[in-house]
Amino acid sequence: MSSILQWLRRGNGFIWFSGAMLSCCLLMIAGLVGFIAAKGLGIFWPAPLVQVQGPAGPVLGEITGFESALGAEPAKVQFRVGNRDLYGQDFRWLKTVELSGRGEPRDAVLVERLENGAFVGRIAKLSKDGSTLAAGADSVGAVLKSLPAATALQARIRKIEKNSVGDLNQRLEACRLRRKGLEAANDTAGFLALDQQEQSLKAKYEELQTQLDQLRKEAKAFTVTLQTVEGQTKEIPLSAVVRVVLPNDLGFLGKVGLYCSRMWEFVADNPRESNTEGGIFPAIFGTVMMVLIMSVMVVPLGIITALFLREYAKDGFLVRAVRVAVNNLAGVPSIVFGVFGLGFFVYTLGGSIDRLFFAEQLPTPTFGTGGILWASLTLALLTVPVVVVATEEALAAVPRNQREASLALGATKWQTIWNVVLPGAAPGILTGLILAMSRGAGEVAPLMLTGVVKLAPAMPLDGSFPFLHLDRKFMHLGFHIYDVGFQSPNSEAAKPMVFMTSLLLLVVVVALNLFALKLRRNLRSRLGGSTF
Numbered sequence: 001m002s003s004i005l006q007w008l009r010r011g012n013g014f015i016w017f018s019g020a021m022l023s024c025c026l027l028m029i030a031g032l033v034g035f036i037a038a039k040g041l042g043i044f045w046p047a048p049l050v051q052v053q054g055p056a057g058p059v060l061g062e063i064t065g066f067e068s069a070l071g072a073e074p075a076k077v078q079f080r081v082g083n084r085d086l087y088g089q090d091f092r093w094l095k096t097v098e099l100s101g102r103g104e105p106r107d108a109v110l111v112e113r114l115e116n117g118a119f120v121g122r123i124a125k126l127s128k129d130g131s132t133l134a135a136g137a138d139s140v141g142a143v144l145k146s147l148p149a150a151t152a153l154q155a156r157i158r159k160i161e162k163n164s165v166g167d168l169n170q171r172l173e174a175c176r177l178r179r180k181g182l183e184a185a186n187d188t189a190g191f192l193a194l195d196q197q198e199q200s201l202k203a204k205y206e207e208l209q210t211q212l213d214q215l216r217k218e219a220k221a222f223t224v225t226l227q228t229v230e231g232q233t234k235e236i237p238l239s240a241v242v243r244v245v246l247p248n249d250l251g252f253l254g255k256v257g258l259y260c261s262r263m264w265e266f267v268a269d270n271p272r273e274s275n276t277e278g279g280i281f282p283a284i285f286g287t288v289m290m291v292l293i294m295s296v297m298v299v300p301l302g303i304i305t306a307l308f309l310r311e312y313a314k315d316g317f318l319v320r321a322v323r324v325a326v327n328n329l330a331g332v333p334s335i336v337f338g339v340f341g342l343g344f345f346v347y348t349l350g351g352s353i354d355r356l357f358f359a360e361q362l363p364t365p366t367f368g369t370g371g372i373l374w375a376s377l378t379l380a381l382l383t384v385p386v387v388v389v390a391t392e393e394a395l396a397a398v399p400r401n402q403r404e405a406s407l408a409l410g411a412t413k414w415q416t417i418w419n420v421v422l423p424g425a426a427p428g429i430l431t432g433l434i435l436a437m438s439r440g441a442g443e444v445a446p447l448m449l450t451g452v453v454k455l456a457p458a459m460p461l462d463g464s465f466p467f468l469h470l471d472r473k474f475m476h477l478g479f480h481i482y483d484v485g486f487q488s489p490n491s492e493a494a495k496p497m498v499f500m501t502s503l504l505l506l507v508v509v510v511a512l513n514l515f516a517l518k519l520r521r522n523l524r525s526r527l528g529g530s531t532f
Helices: 001-008 013-045 136-184 189-221 252-269 281-312 315-327 332-355 374-399 400-408 412-443 444-448 477-486 491-527
Strands: 048-052 056-067 076-080 089-095 098-101 109-113 118-128 131-135 222-225 232-239 241-244
Touching: 001 109, 001 232, 013 252, 013 491, 048 444, 056 089, 056 118, 098 136, 109 491, 118 136, 136 189, 136 222, 189 374, 281 374, 281 412, 281 477, 281 491, 315 374, 332 374, 332 444, 374 412, 374 444, 400 412, 412 491, 444 477, 477 491
Parallel strands: none
Antiparallel strands: 048 056, 048 098, 056 076, 076 089, 109 118, 109 241, 118 131, 118 222, 222 232
């Protein structure tokens, strides 16, 4: 008994209790991440197409869920039957007691399309300009052989529409705005040159439209006729097909290749079908870019504030009040920052910029509406208390004898701060930046008011002058999760996307933090200083 009391008096019990609680926290985090990864990564693996006989006829699809029997309610199984344009829904629940004749036909195909989701059934024939090229069992091989050319043609059409036509539209819009400026200035001499430029642009536009019409005609030449398990047929252009999969006829290596292809599409492609299919590259790009812009803005503001409070301001009521205010800002709900960003940055500051520099574009706003700049500034204000507190702690951790040695050698106070204090506090400042990046990357509520959108037609960074477009709206992984999970009209199809997007958001945050951690470690090894 005495040994137990002595063990408790030494604090060993609290040490073991703290270790146990830490282990529980780590296990919960690992379990959460593992659950999200299991639910998300599994969506890309090709599942077999199962055909059964139901009470209303044959059913063909992927088995995606089960419900055990509960009381008088029998067990149920969920099929992803696809064919939304024919059935009106992608998923169907059936009672297991009413199913019979289960099989996995080798000729069953899963056709991933640009519109209306997946088609589950069989390929009836391949045609060109109304003439049948292949039918029956030969049609699958013919479609697989012709699909790469059709996909390349569709990609070429999208590239022309997005790049060439988009660039011409921007230049024509610039000419229209310039004309308004000439009319306001009553400058008749500039109209002739402007008319010639507009005529040249319109001629190029007509050429591109002629080229696009020809390419669209070629894309519609090849059509594929699909047939459901009940016998209904659907004819679509081959260029509208993304991928044709025979999951019941794939070997292990084939499944691995399809898994990698779907994974790459998810990471590198644009979304489609109300964000429930395709990729999320614009959301990844928008998230990373917003965090980087926020970091560029929050670091100087946080460092300057902390330097003034720690090195220059005399301790008194005002300084204590500022510190209390900074600490309290960390507890303000993020939506309040969003309302402030909308009122101050968007309407007040953005509206003033439009009136001063973009008057010819009014009433259409340029900076007087949400954009990545205002969203980044709002999140910078949201995370600046974290940087201020971390920077103050890092500045205080710089040894006093280093400051005194610098001053004794004749350096001024600013020279001491610039050459001695800030380098020594740099690792601690980066710690604050890491915490700010982690919080900023996951915030959604302020972004909904200051610039994030469901689908952005153009990204904030592209090849058009001035290349960095801070006024553009953007996509964000956090908002993408909210939109797909709670606003999607097809909730069952959206579930896997929610888990996968959540996992990718975690990966992006971890990658940004690892970059900052590596930078902090390099600074510590070269400069030493704070270990905060």
